[in-house]
Amino acid sequence: MNKETKELNTKTNDELCALITRLNSQLLESRFKVAVGEVDKTHVIKQIRKTIARCMFIISQRGYDISIGSHGVYFINKKDHKIEDVTKKVQKVLSQPEQATKESKQQVAKDSKHQEAKDSKLQTTKVVKEKKIKKTSTTKGDK
Secondary structure: OOHHHHHHHOOOHHHHHHHHHHHHHHHHHHHHHHHHOOOOOOHHHHHHHHHHHHHHHHHHHOOEEEEEEOOEEEEEEOOOOOEEEOHHHHHHHHHOOOHHHHHHHHHHHHHHHHHHHHHHHHHHHHHHHHHHHHHHHHHHHHO
16 A cells, blocks of 8 residues: 555545546646646646545445535435535535645645656666767767
8 A cells, every 4th residue: 555545545525526626627627728738747637536535435335425526515325325415514614724735735746746756767778878879970080
């Protein structure tokens, strides 16, 4: 179990729903930005989708299905199929200081830095290879 999943396991169902709601809106914004061409880091979309899936999995493990839409947010108990409206609870969590958003942004930033480090390493390797190729082609031309 990775670090992010452990952190998500400590959250309540309401907090997970609020996080899913926030991430869904971030996902929508990111998709629009990619379509317009404003975003260079398209890997963020994949990270958001994975975090949403992790939250949904944790909620499912706890014995609930979740329904999020324009109609509201509902938990459906898998055992007795009772439906619980948690729209107001989620709105309350969303209106609080956004600790979960800060955490998710920090995670995305950390993943972005990791990806940038990989990219810069690849770029450096590419430059070194190009220099070797130029050096060898220059030496062959001199002979």
